[in-house]
Amino acid sequence: MKTTRGKKILGGRYKIVREIARGGFGITYLAEDTQASNSPCVIKKLDPQNADIETAKILFKREANALFHLLQQNQQIPKYFDYFEEEESYYLVQEYIEGKSLQNLLDNKWPRDRVITFIREILEILRYLHRINIIHRDVKPSNIMLRKEDSKFVLIDFGAVKQLDPRYPSPQQQLYTTQTMIGTPGYAPREQLAGKPGYNSDIYGLGMTAIQLLTGIHPKHLRRDIQDQIIWSDEFNVDHLLASILTKMVDSNPDERYQYVDEIFRDLEQITVVNEHINYNDFTTNTEIESSQLSEFTARPYESGSLFKLWYLLIALGAAGIILIVIELINPFIRPLYYLHQGDTFLNLRQPEKANNEFQKVTDIQPYSAEGWRGRGDALLSSGRLLGALGYYEKALNIQPNYIKALNNKGKVLSKLGRYQEALDAHEKVLRQNENDVDAWSGKGVAYFGLGKKKEAKDAFEKMKQIRPDIPYAWQEIGFAIEIVEGPNAAKPYFEEALGAFEAFLKQHPQDPIAWTDQGFILQKLIRPQDALVSYQKALDVDKNFYEALIGKGNILSGENPQEALLAFNRASEIRPDAYQPWYGRGVLLTQRFQKHEEALQSLDKAIAKKNDFSPAWLSKGIALSELKRYNEALAALDKAKELQPKDKYVWANRGDVLQSLGKKAEAQESYNKAVELGFPRDQLPKN
Structure with a gap:
């Protein structure tokens, strides 16, 4: 460690100005960055008093990596600038926030509207953190700043050891949560002080x-x-709705408390706020606005009789008319925002058809909306319609060439289409904008795998793991892509990574039917059907009509309990009559397990009508027609399946059977030979 005129220099560049705070995890300093015009910054030194230093080091480095990337993206959290080790100590460098601590703004009571605005701002920050599995664990006045620059509230005091990483088992988390109490009595609930914090x-x-x-x-x-x-005294002058929201926020029973911030936002929407703007300068002398001033102003028109009432009514009606005109004028600008929100909501709920309808409304109103075209691409990608999705991503990128989400999703589509070099180029373009983009590293690894560059692929996946080890969907996508290129054995490690991440995620989000369903699908990939069935059932316990869980359950039960499987497919077809999967699953069951070939054909034809390029449906249709001895129709169906999927050994084997039945022995033998070439067991074919 260097010194300059008696002041310490850390990391070869940070000059310590003074110590700010000292606690159980270490010391916080105010410093100057000598390589950035002596700009101020804050340095946190990890110095755990009650933890194994090697474990602390591993967690600190890993989470510093994650925080450096993730916390850059929210403007109301101090940015993380640097991480370094020096003389067996570990340091994080973060942005210095100029402003006033809420701890110093408690002299006077705040008015209701200002408090509501404050709650909403901090909830937005918490929503961002919780979505990336970070729990602050020390929300209190001294850890919230009112920033001088823009009068925004900023949540401060983030240490790496305070990120809740669900991938790590509870004993490692207990190292920090039970041996060293995290949280401030009064502001921290009982379960947190007991070492079991939640969102x-x-x-x-x-x-x-x-x-x-x-x-x-x-x-x-x-x-x-x-x-x-909480007992609300009359002297507080708090309306019933706000009091009920605050009471539920601080319920001592975590099960009765709000579980997620979105629930609070929904309840806050019912509250009208007169003036949401907060001015930094309002806090220089007096933090409370006299609420009586507003009530006196609105009361005066009534004090001088009916004339004032008439004028008041005319003014009110005029104002209402102006508001209606303004709403009509801005309607074309507001509606697309609403449709975008709805579209993304339907995507998250795995309802791509509805999502596409919402995004189409956006592009109808605003043909140059990059977000609208991106959304339409996402909806088609979710439906498996790759070429259509690619076209929409191209439209989005023609409007906004550096649109990161569209570039990454374009890369995913290109990889699925086997156009790996183009996919790699798309992800590289993202990384030139943001070198820590997880989706880009994931997609880059998949593209490298497709190009046969396994070392580069593994390096890309390792980089992704350093940035975000806890994203199950990224590992899931990698597994799917590698399975196509290299087969199930090569994909297995990545599915196992996905499973570990899903298990950790579901401990924190046990009411998420999508995660339970996706975990079930991963378990199927790992050939654990009974565990998969349990996972699908967990999803259905949360939402009995969750479409994808019904499909998964039907697929698992097709072998051991076909009647239950058929019920699952029937229910799925009622929920989404326009989807092809339930009709296909139903058709396969009816022909293979129930020998109801005519009824099976009706279902398979519905599946084909909804997805004409789905080869397995054509194969199953060919089998059903063959069972009915309608061999020419069966051959036509199998030829269509062969056209769509020429490397499917089962198509060639069944085609050989049909040709044999038609007396075309030479052609049948050619088809059988092709099936064997693709891996079909010769001993399962008819003998000449």
Whole structure:
């Protein structure tokens, strides 16, 4: 460590100005970056008092990597600039926030509207953090700044050891949560102080902070009734709806508390806020606006009789007319935002048809909306319509050439189409903009695998793992892609990575039917059908009509319990009558297990009508027609399957059987030979 005029220099560039704080995890300094015009920054030194230093080092380095990337993307969290080791100590460097701590703004009670605005801003930050599996665990006034630059609230005091990484088993997490208490009494709920924090532990801290701003009472002095609920005194002047929201935020029972921030946003939408703007300068002298001023202003028109009432009514009607005109004028700008939100919501719910309808509304109103075309591409990609998706991504990129999401998804489509060099180029373009983009590294690895460059592929996957080890969907996509190129054995390690990430994710999100369903699919890939069935059932316990779980359940039960499988496919077809999968599954069952070939053909024809290029449906149709001795029709169906999937050994084998039945022995033998060439067992073919 160097010194300059008596001041320490860390990492060869950071000059320590003074110590800011000291706690159980280490020391925080104010410093100057000598390589950036002496700009101020904050340095946190990891110095765990009650933890194994080697384990601390591993977690600190891994999470520093993640935080450096992830926390750059939210403007109300201090940016992480650097990580380094020096003299067996470990340091994080982050942005310095100029402003005022809420701890210093508690002298006066805040008005209701200002508190609601504060809650909404911090909820947005928490929503971002929770989506990337980070729990702050110390939300309180001293860890929230009012930034001077833009009057925005900033959540501070992030240490790497405070990220909850679900991939690590509880004993390692316990190292930090039970041996060293994390959280501040009064602001931290009981389960957090007991070492078992959840996402709603942060909600509790925010609720307590908001109550203190509103009432001026420290959490330790709040009164609770025998059910341990907050007692709201009349002197607080808090309306019933806000009081009920805050009460639920700080419920001592985590099961009764809000589970996710989106639930709070929904309830807050019912509250009208007169003035949401917060001005930094408002806090220089007095933090409370006299609410009586507003009530006096609105009361005066009524004090001088009916004339004032008439004028007030005319003004109100005029204002309403102006509002309606403004709404009509801005409607074309607001509606696309709503449709985009709806489209992304349907995508998240795995309803691509509905999503595509919403995104199409966007492009109808705004033909030059890159987001609208990207959304339409995502919907088609989700439906397996690759060429259509590629066309829409091209449209989005013609409008916005550096659109990262469109570039990454274009790369995914190109890899699925076997155009690996083009896919690689798309992902490289993303990485030139953001070298830590997880999707780009994942896609780059898949493209390298397709190009036969296994070392480069594994290096790309390792880079992805360093940045975000806990994204199950990324590992799932990698597994699918490698399975196509290299086969199931090569894909197995990546499916196992996906499974580990899903298991960890579901511990934190046990009510997520999509994750349970995807985990079931991964278990099927790992040839664990009974475990997969359990996972699908977990999804259906959350949502009995969850379409993809019904399909998965039907596929698993087709062998051992065909009647239950048929019920699952029937229900899935009722939920999504326009989807091809349930009709296909139903058709296969009817012909293979129930010998109801005519009924099977009806189902298979419906599947083909909905997805004409789905080779397995044509194969199953050929088998059903063959069972009915309609050999010419069967051959036509199998030839279509062969055209769509020329490397399917089962198509060639069944085609040989049909040709044999038609008396075309030479052609049948050619078809059998092709089946054997593709891996079909010769001893399972008819003998000449």
